[in-house]
Amino acid sequence: MQLVIVESPAKAKTIEKYLGKDFKVLASFGHVRDLPPKDGSVRPDEDFAMDWELYRDKQSRFKEIADAAKNASRLVLATDPDREGEAISWHVQELLKKRKVLPAKVDRVTFNAITKNAVTEAMKSPRELDQPLIDAYLARRALDYLFGFTLSPVLWRKLPGAKSAGRVQSVALRLIVDREREIEAFRADEYWSVVAKLAHDGTDFDARLVKFEGRKLDKLSLGNEGSAMAAKAAVEAGRFTVEEIETKPLKRNPAPPFTTSTLQQEAARKLGFSASHTMRLAQNLYEAGAITYMRTDGVQMDAGAIMALRDAIGERYDSAYLPEKPRFYSTKAKNAQEAHEAIRPTDFRREHAGSGDEAKLYQLIFKRAMASQMAAAQLERTTVTLRDPTGAHELRATGQVVKFPGFLAVYQEGFDDPEDDEDGLLPVMRKGDSPAKRAVEANQHFTQPPPRFSEASLVKRLEELGIGRPSTYASTIQTLRDRDYVRMEKNRFFAEESGRLLTAFLERFFPTYVAYDFTAGMEDELDTVSDGREEYKELLTKFWADFKPKADEVMDKLPSEVTEALDDYLSDYLFPPREDGADPRGCPLCRDEGREGGRLSLRGGRFGAFVACNNYPECKYTRRFAQPGGNGEENGEDGVLGTHPETGLPIHRKTGRFGPYVEMGEGKEAKRASIPKDLDDFDLDWAVKLLDLPRIIGAHPDTGLEIEANIGRYGPYLRHDGKYGKLSNTREVFEVGMNRAVDILAQAANRGGGGTRGPNGSRAEPIKTLGTHPTSGGEIKVMPGRYGPYVTDGTTNATIPKDVKPEDVTEAQAIELIDARAAKGPAKKKGRKKAAPKKKAAKAK
Numbered sequence: 001m002q003l004v005i006v007e008s009p010a011k012a013k014t015i016e017k018y019l020g021k022d023f024k025v026l027a028s029f030g031h032v033r034d035l036p037p038k039d040g041s042v043r044p045d046e047d048f049a050m051d052w053e054l055y056r057d058k059q060s061r062f063k064e065i066a067d068a069a070k071n072a073s074r075l076v077l078a079t080d081p082d083r084e085g086e087a088i089s090w091h092v093q094e095l096l097k098k099r100k101v102l103p104a105k106v107d108r109v110t111f112n113a114i115t116k117n118a119v120t121e122a123m124k125s126p127r128e129l130d131q132p133l134i135d136a137y138l139a140r141r142a143l144d145y146l147f148g149f150t151l152s153p154v155l156w157r158k159l160p161g162a163k164s165a166g167r168v169q170s171v172a173l174r175l176i177v178d179r180e181r182e183i184e185a186f187r188a189d190e191y192w193s194v195v196a197k198l199a200h201d202g203t204d205f206d207a208r209l210v211k212f213e214g215r216k217l218d219k220l221s222l223g224n225e226g227s228a229m230a231a232k233a234a235v236e237a238g239r240f241t242v243e244e245i246e247t248k249p250l251k252r253n254p255a256p257p258f259t260t261s262t263l264q265q266e267a268a269r270k271l272g273f274s275a276s277h278t279m280r281l282a283q284n285l286y287e288a289g290a291i292t293y294m295r296t297d298g299v300q301m302d303a304g305a306i307m308a309l310r311d312a313i314g315e316r317y318d319s320a321y322l323p324e325k326p327r328f329y330s331t332k333a334k335n336a337q338e339a340h341e342a343i344r345p346t347d348f349r350r351e352h353a354g355s356g357d358e359a360k361l362y363q364l365i366f367k368r369a370m371a372s373q374m375a376a377a378q379l380e381r382t383t384v385t386l387r388d389p390t391g392a393h394e395l396r397a398t399g400q401v402v403k404f405p406g407f408l409a410v411y412q413e414g415f416d417d418p419e420d421d422e423d424g425l426l427p428v429m430r431k432g433d434s435p436a437k438r439a440v441e442a443n444q445h446f447t448q449p450p451p452r453f454s455e456a457s458l459v460k461r462l463e464e465l466g467i468g469r470p471s472t473y474a475s476t477i478q479t480l481r482d483r484d485y486v487r488m489e490k491n492r493f494f495a496e497e498s499g500r501l502l503t504a505f506l507e508r509f510f511p512t513y514v515a516y517d518f519t520a521g522m523e524d525e526l527d528t529v530s531d532g533r534e535e536y537k538e539l540l541t542k543f544w545a546d547f548k549p550k551a552d553e554v555m556d557k558l559p560s561e562v563t564e565a566l567d568d569y570l571s572d573y574l575f576p577p578r579e580d581g582a583d584p585r586g587c588p589l590c591r592d593e594g595r596e597g598g599r600l601s602l603r604g605g606r607f608g609a610f611v612a613c614n615n616y617p618e619c620k621y622t623r624r625f626a627q628p629g630g631n632g633e634e635n636g637e638d639g640v641l642g643t644h645p646e647t648g649l650p651i652h653r654k655t656g657r658f659g660p661y662v663e664m665g666e667g668k669e670a671k672r673a674s675i676p677k678d679l680d681d682f683d684l685d686w687a688v689k690l691l692d693l694p695r696i697i698g699a700h701p702d703t704g705l706e707i708e709a710n711i712g713r714y715g716p717y718l719r720h721d722g723k724y725g726k727l728s729n730t731r732e733v734f735e736v737g738m739n740r741a742v743d744i745l746a747q748a749a750n751r752g753g754g755g756t757r758g759p760n761g762s763r764a765e766p767i768k769t770l771g772t773h774p775t776s777g778g779e780i781k782v783m784p785g786r787y788g789p790y791v792t793d794g795t796t797n798a799t800i801p802k803d804v805k806p807e808d809v810t811e812a813q814a815i816e817l818i819d820a821r822a823a824k825g826p827a828k829k830k831g832r833k834k835a836a837p838k839k840k841a842a843k844a845k
Helices: 009-019 056-070 083-098 116-123 131-158 169-185 225-237 260-271 275-287 303-316 357-372 455-465 470-482 497-509 516-530 536-555 559-569 588-593 684-691 730-735 738-750 811-823
Strands: 002-006 023-027 074-077 105-108 190-200 203-212 241-252 377-387 394-404 436-446 486-489 492-495 600-605 608-613 622-624 639-643 650-656 659-664 671-674 695-699 706-712 715-720 723-726 768-772 779-783 790-792 797-799
Touching: 002 009, 002 056, 009 023, 009 116, 009 275, 023 056, 056 083, 056 811, 074 083, 083 105, 083 131, 131 497, 131 516, 131 536, 131 559, 169 455, 169 470, 169 492, 169 497, 169 516, 190 225, 190 394, 203 225, 225 436, 260 275, 260 357, 260 455, 260 470, 275 357, 275 470, 275 768, 275 811, 303 357, 455 470, 455 516, 470 486, 492 497, 497 559, 516 536, 559 600, 639 684, 650 684, 659 684, 671 684, 695 738, 706 730, 706 738, 715 730, 715 738, 723 738, 768 811, 779 811, 790 811, 797 811
Parallel strands: 002 023, 002 074, 074 105
Antiparallel strands: 190 203, 190 436, 203 394, 241 377, 377 394, 486 492, 600 608, 608 622, 639 650, 650 659, 659 671, 695 706, 706 715, 715 723, 768 779, 779 790, 790 797
8 A cells, every 4th residue: 555645635535536546645734743832942052953743633633644654565745846845745754754654665746736647647756855945944944933932032021012023924014014104204295187178070088288388297297276277278278289190009918827926916906805815715726626736936837738728729719819829938026936837727628617716716817827828919009199379288188999809808917006097099080180179177186195005915015025935925914914913904904003013123123134135035045945055054053143142132121221212213103293383292191280391202011012101100191002902092092081971980991901991980899891992983972881881772572571782701792581692893782773683682593502602691702703614615713612712614613722822823724623623523422421330338237
């Protein structure tokens, strides 16, 4: 028997079918071991020795592999054809060797597509493990470990509230923060455009004023209403005649087929998919044999695939759509590794694959690949210039038409910030024609700041700078969101205060390691290792020689020194100029109460950073910064909100370990309520409402018992007769009426019992929701459970290992846990043990 190891059970099932009875194919479910998340897993003083630990949830999985290896004549390591795939194969081999069950013959095979032909051909050409690729993996893993486990303790001690920093993650965060700074520094310029609405031979068209009083106009030339109105009057008064007509043919070539990065970008633009969702769908399509390997920097295609694609184009379109010669592409991306083909369908006769989102993504891949080998689009652009009799004023009209669509018949590439379209047909005009003037418009405009990053534009920028690898972008972006360093609004990234504070700290104290060129340069060095041109320990030695002394230097600083430096570094952001011209650092509470000398500065506390007055303890003014629930705005300040209208007691807004809350009263009699995150206009009225909860909606029309609306540990809910219903948001607690409440409770009852319940009796809310399981289609949730947190897709529940925080579980980890649990089959029911027979009482003697 020959044992074949792949990553996923779906892949294993397909490949075993291709190989036949002599082969047993088992899945490793991704990586089987990693560096333990504790100090000392990488030891620089011992020549960068590394300790590896089998994942706790992989114990039984690897036992199955080890048991199979005992009876195998040959081990075939058939993991993915990239650096990570090589590493997984190496880990499997090392573990089997350690357990002394490694078969005598070990081969490594790779294939770019999971088709019968690709797999069987790969099995004919085995090789040994690629040691330089493994060394590059070891270097990257050690770098990330040393960066994180050296820097994180510095953050925890010197920057309260900071959660973590990563080598690539921190640079991606800096990109988002830098864009936020650009937007804040931007000052809009006013400009005007003058457009004449013209008509000729029954066709309306627009012509823009491009020359006024003999002066050529650029974008900002008409900078105010006065100059714009003067220009408008000149156009209205003038009689404009066609002086020049220029028609130019244009050719537009297709884009190359997808790489990992461009697939993520286009899926975000055209389908609205996140990078992680795109990669999960692509993984499913790859494992189903529908597409080639989806982690690639290459834009080239196999020669055989190109010929098959040209045949498919010839069958669908006439000969004009097929260029005489095949197209060949080369990547322009920095640090590209073109070891693999571009992402393409494995069979160009197959126009559809998968269902739902998978089908949509396949269509995108199919059309992009097909378009890449089609003829160029032929366009024609016409520019018409009109002048008044003096020649001092000039209008210009442009139009563009498609003469032959070529590849555009199949696919057109999307753009993040498209320019103004010039598509449209101008009427046929000749020199000397004088089109009719319908109207003249003067329109006011303002220059716009650079747009915030979308997932697509962030991925594109990371790739342009050569930061990280496209295959890691999805997890990098997800980490930033999970750590609450950034948030998404309308598909754009906004930097949170915690993200700004962390970036400021790294820029101030570790500027080298968040520099774009340093991170890109490190990727270059990892490439030299994977090419066998550099020893990986040399790379680690150079990094550690600079990084460790810098980390020690910062660790030796007093927390007050760090806070003082950040106070200065963030001064413009924390204390912007005031409209009244007063000192931006002046304490508003001291000013209101007549105290002198009150100045604000950044401080560090147990729960994170905050702004406070130097007159403390006389002045209790504080303003949260980069803390849970804090946004730095005035309505987010701790202090007295006002008095309760009925009790007359003062209501204080405070910040605790678990975020902001309101408090009324003192000591044991004090009443408190957490401030929900979805209240962005929090004020005294909201504080009163929260403190007055629960709210009684009224008596249920069927039972006569009260229906109560309240907020519990897991969010807003309804309660009636011991049964619960979930509300969608905080506002609904105070707005829901009787009819809606009865309906929600009825729907909750129809869904049936069971499930985990919170301490208030309501059904427990997910700790986080991660997406859709690729096989079952169920929504993946991280849930609190009676015996500890677990992940579920609605069908299979899998316990989260104790060394993993439920908040940190990624989508890939959740799928892996669920698949591993499902592979074990249903849990065996334990029969009740029979009670031991009671001993007869000894007879009294």
